Amino acid sequence: MLSVMQIVQGVGGRSSPGLERFPIRGAVVDSRLAGPADLFVAIKGERSDGHAYVADAFARGAVAALIERDLEIPGANMVDARAGAFPRDVGGPPFLIRVDNTVDALQSAGAAWRAQFSPRMVGVTGSLGKSTTKELIAQVLGIRYRTLKNEGNQNNELGIPMTLLRLRPEHEYAVIEIGMYARGEIARFSSWVRPQIGVITMIAPVHLERLGSLDNIAMAKAELVLALPPAAEGGVVVLNDDDARVRGMAAMTRARVVTAGLTSRADFWIEDIETRGLDGIMVRLREKGITASYTARVPLLGAHSANTALRAAAVGRVAGLSWGEIVEGLGQPGGAIRLQVIEGPHGSIIIDDTYNASPESTLAALNVLQEVGDPPRVAVLADMLELADLEEAAHREVGCRAALVAQLIVCVGERARWIAEEARACGAAPESVVHVATKSEAIRVVRERVTQKSTILVKGSRGMEMEDVVAGLQD
Numbered sequence: 001m002l003s004v005m006q007i008v009q010g011v012g013g014r015s016s017p018g019l020e021r022f023p024i025r026g027a028v029v030d031s032r033l034a035g036p037a038d039l040f041v042a043i044k045g046e047r048s049d050g051h052a053y054v055a056d057a058f059a060r061g062a063v064a065a066l067i068e069r070d071l072e073i074p075g076a077n078m079v080d081a082r083a084g085a086f087p088r089d090v091g092g093p094p095f096l097i098r099v100d101n102t103v104d105a106l107q108s109a110g111a112a113w114r115a116q117f118s119p120r121m122v123g124v125t126g127s128l129g130k131s132t133t134k135e136l137i138a139q140v141l142g143i144r145y146r147t148l149k150n151e152g153n154q155n156n157e158l159g160i161p162m163t164l165l166r167l168r169p170e171h172e173y174a175v176i177e178i179g180m181y182a183r184g185e186i187a188r189f190s191s192w193v194r195p196q197i198g199v200i201t202m203i204a205p206v207h208l209e210r211l212g213s214l215d216n217i218a219m220a221k222a223e224l225v226l227a228l229p230p231a232a233e234g235g236v237v238v239l240n241d242d243d244a245r246v247r248g249m250a251a252m253t254r255a256r257v258v259t260a261g262l263t264s265r266a267d268f269w270i271e272d273i274e275t276r277g278l279d280g281i282m283v284r285l286r287e288k289g290i291t292a293s294y295t296a297r298v299p300l301l302g303a304h305s306a307n308t309a310l311r312a313a314a315v316g317r318v319a320g321l322s323w324g325e326i327v328e329g330l331g332q333p334g335g336a337i338r339l340q341v342i343e344g345p346h347g348s349i350i351i352d353d354t355y356n357a358s359p360e361s362t363l364a365a366l367n368v369l370q371e372v373g374d375p376p377r378v379a380v381l382a383d384m385l386e387l388a389d390l391e392e393a394a395h396r397e398v399g400c401r402a403a404l405v406a407q408l409i410v411c412v413g414e415r416a417r418w419i420a421e422e423a424r425a426c427g428a429a430p431e432s433v434v435h436v437a438t439k440s441e442a443i444r445v446v447r448e449r450v451t452q453k454s455t456i457l458v459k460g461s462r463g464m465e466m467e468d469v470v471a472g473l474q475d
Helices: 004-012 050-059 102-114 128-143 159-164 185-193 216-226 244-252 304-318 323-330 359-372 386-403 416-425 439-449 467-474
Strands: 027-028 038-041 065-069 078-080 096-099 122-123 147-149 173-177 197-200 237-238 256-261 268-275 281-287 293-298 340-342 347-352 377-382 409-411 433-434 455-459
Touching: 004 065, 004 078, 004 416, 027 159, 027 197, 038 050, 038 102, 038 237, 038 244, 050 065, 050 244, 065 102, 065 244, 065 256, 065 377, 102 159, 102 185, 122 185, 122 216, 122 268, 122 359, 122 433, 128 323, 159 185, 159 386, 185 197, 185 216, 197 216, 216 386, 237 304, 244 256, 268 304, 281 304, 293 304, 293 323, 304 323, 340 467, 347 359, 347 409, 359 386, 359 455, 377 386, 377 416, 386 409, 386 416, 409 416, 409 439, 416 433, 439 467, 455 467
Parallel strands: 027 038, 038 065, 065 096, 078 096, 122 173, 122 197, 147 173, 197 237, 237 256, 256 268, 347 455, 377 409, 377 455, 409 433
Antiparallel strands: 268 281, 281 293, 340 347
16 A cells, blocks of 8 residues: 555655554645545756645645655655654654655656565657557556556656556556656656557657657657667557658567568558548558458548557557457547547537647648548648658658638647648648737637638647637537
């Protein structure tokens, strides 16, 4: 059982009699999400200081808080994890656990807690498709095994240790999405997770401004491959056979290599894809050495989702699942899949793909718009960020594709002017392409121009916060 005692020991402090009596359910960094038996981690950020919300977390039921500066909260007992020794009687909750750095302490606690268990850990990374792959792998494994996964976007220096603190003895598998912003981060995160199975989705120009080149992005993602144990100790890596940079990682690992792709060269491949609009896709999968094919209905939008299903199937086979179990898992109703379909104005449907955007993911989203959307089709496309020298060419490529798909193209942001220019150059009627500077203008244009049932795609980089456009169109 995770308790205050384990947290104190995990951050480097000594145990004190009585602390084991107070269980901890999990960790939160937002006091509004705190509940009974939670650990609140006070993070000092650029905009706010979590120490100002410790009392609020306690009022909502949190049993303890990690803090890095002294606080006076009536009724709270201080446990100094820096001192190495505590009073014999620490009293009762809530507890203020004093550390030097709360982020470091959270990471240490997560790694220490994970080390007490032996589930088979699956690490998932790549430039695109990490979250959907993680969700689908967890669905497939969950058919047979008790499986933990990180929720939402908890794939970073805070979310991963928070996920590890939710491990319990009954978990047989854990699927951990691992993100990164710089070289060395995946290696560090992997040292906490200690994965036995790794999955690399693809390499694309995401975070190109920070990392400088696609080769550097590939090296950063390969840190997961390098962290896996050798094949003799159960290490397995599932590589995208269609991506040369990912395929090349086979030479960098001691783990057993399993490939997944579009051709029979791979160990697992896709034989056929049938798109069924909003009902998802039908995909026929094959495995090397087996003559039969296996057809699954997958409730994901767009033909590109077949690759996600293939990766999940490959992990399922590595985990010993039958093809019958895998087909059942692939067909389960989706979990927290980022692309959502919701109701819009005048009976329209909105394809909400606002979490983030890269050239590849935006082109895939436009393909989804074409595959599942009844005309008139509307593409609301915002700036794609962090593309360095590729940004003009990438936006123009998106603009040309949008011209072939959409009857109304609304481009939001400074860089999106290239989308508008290229859409017109590729044949879109000038009056069907609108470039605006703000999200409020985009909402106004769509509301004025969409007067009948339509299909509306909304897409942009995380920094553009295009979910505000979706909310504005729903209002």
